[in-house]
Amino acid sequence: MTDVDTQADHRPTLAAVAARAGVSASTASLAFSGTGPVSDATRERVLQAARELNYGGPDPRARSLRRGRSGIVGVVLEERVRDAFRDPIKIATLDGISEEIGAVDSGLLVLTEVAGDSDEASGSNPLTLRDAPLDAAILMGCSPRFEESIAILRARGVPIVAIEGDPGDPDVPIILQDNREATRRGAEHLRELGHERVAIVALPLDKEHLRAPVTPERAAAGANATTRERLRGAWDVFPDAPARTTAGSFADEGRYAALEFLDVPESDRPTAIIAQSDLLAAGVIRAAESLGIAVPAELSVIGFDGARVDGLWPYDLTTLVQPAVEKGRAAGRAIVAMLNGDEGETQLFTGEFHLGNTTAPVPA
């Protein structure tokens, strides 16, 4: 303990500063907030007193009670931090969000969904969306607990925006991607190149994140709408294309799944693979490389996201570019609007086809 103030349980208050400066608390408040008229001399006196007392400025907790705003926007993730942040799309989206909410002096609080009531063996119960001082919340990705989260937040009067998931609540603006249509455009590109034997490497479909072939039942029952829609888009063009789900959007997962399709007699092999993310696509390419299958000469590969996968060189992946940062910005703007008492805008984003060098005409 080097400093006098270090151990003090009682930090100076605005009142103390005011007293020392010989003014009233309200005047001192004005001197800090800049709202309203204060003479320069008075302000200086107040600031001087604050310095002397080592006063660090108005307490944000008290301020947020009084103003009814905490300056905090919650981002509700369905997974733990580690998993959510491995997804470059989520990160880009967060970046867009944080950019926009800066306009209302807000910061991002990371939350995960409310846990089941009983199954918390960890003994730890982090700050939940039930008792975090939020001005607004952004739900990223739909999930089983979606509804519950929304109910809690609504009861609190916290404005909500949903990204990639539709709670079906007219008061909740949603930010969506044209997953089905975009995937269909990619598939059509393959068909134009003459491909007929096409396989799909899919994102996780259900909570268990199974590595398994997609049966019609699984496709119908799957909890993940994004995966489902992208499957539909591919099947719109190639109704019989076999698909396998992976345990997550990682290159290694893409490689495992691709090996199942590729490590077979050449006659059974697909001539093209539709991967549901760029990371998966990167793994597909590695799998092909390892089997001596040339991309794109012998196998065309298409991704989804446009995430500029690091280390994929010399390949320039053909993919559907998702405007991830822009989606985050849209969510942020919706939040800002709602915080200002306006309506948040629902927006549908369109994936842009990027032609790289990983697709080619079907081998003769």
Add this chain to the structure above:
Amino acid sequence: MTDVDTQADHRPTLAAVAARAGVSASTASLAFSGTGPVSDATRERVLQAARELNYGGPDPRARSLRRGRSGIVGVVLEERVRDAFRDPIKIATLDGISEEIGAVDSGLLVLTEVAGDSDEASGSNPLTLRDAPLDAAILMGCSPRFEESIAILRARGVPIVAIEGDPGDPDVPIILQDNREATRRGAEHLRELGHERVAIVALPLDKEHLRAPVTPERAAAGANATTRERLRGAWDVFPDAPARTTAGSFADEGRYAALEFLDVPESDRPTAIIAQSDLLAAGVIRAAESLGIAVPAELSVIGFDGARVDGLWPYDLTTLVQPAVEKGRAAGRAIVAMLNGDEGETQLFTGEFHLGNTTAPVPA
């Protein structure tokens, strides 16, 4: 607007609920917080009233003023969200932090360092560490504004922990990595394999993130302590090893830098490269592959982090494993201790050498 309560500016308060239930506010408070004795009948009546009024529970803003705790721990990053979250080590550390602070019902608020006073052309001024309702803060990585951030937080009486950076303040526990010693151990491994011509692919050294050779002056003046220490460790063993800085910890950056070292006559080529991160190492390997240089037969590569780079298969990178999650946990525990009025513990972590298959004896 589908619902009566949607537009209500005035949400019900605890007092309103109490009134409706025919009890006093304090009793209603007890019914919610679970602190103190309330008869089951009364509690039920209160809860019932709450349901009828659509009361979502006590307002966290008021609660945090009253209790003096917001349940929020700030993580101060030196870069914008997008950049910080591309580093797997930072993410793992965040994960460890969030795990531990769950024990005190806290969540993570993402902040970036206080901006310069004038150069904010963007017009956006996000929530800063000056006015966020923080119970504690974790500074990740040292930086020029380190001191200023600390001064602000100290004046507020906010407990601080620093990761990978030493503010030299006895009240700030620090969580460090043995960057120099760990790197030295890796270098010694290379020396034992007979390597003499070794090059270094380094992390950014100064704020500009230059891609350039490291001169003694740059090494001495560099702002980034982590980079500097790892350079020292390598030079402890190979004093003349040439080094190049990259623009960031990415595979593509590693590839660029490695090409500078490798795309030369064979006699001038290093037989081993020390990369300062696993992602950089992945790029080094790709560069070698693209030049037809076999790893590890013709070139040994060593990394730093132990981040299990996705998509690096079939290589198992020889590296120094940094206990990133554990470091986060240590930081979280220090925070929890300080929040409980105890002292936070400073900790030094040791990198563990992992022998993979990317190093081999120097070619004959």
Add this chain to the structure above:
DNA sequence: TTGTAGGCGTTATCAC
């Protein structure tokens, strides 16, 4: 087991 009183630190509103 329940109610009463007071205050957490700030800021908005009004007089002066």
Add this chain to the structure above:
DNA sequence: GTGATAACGCCTACAA
């Protein structure tokens, strides 16, 4: 320009 007053919504002694 400045000061008094009254909330903001909740929690916690303490008294009943």
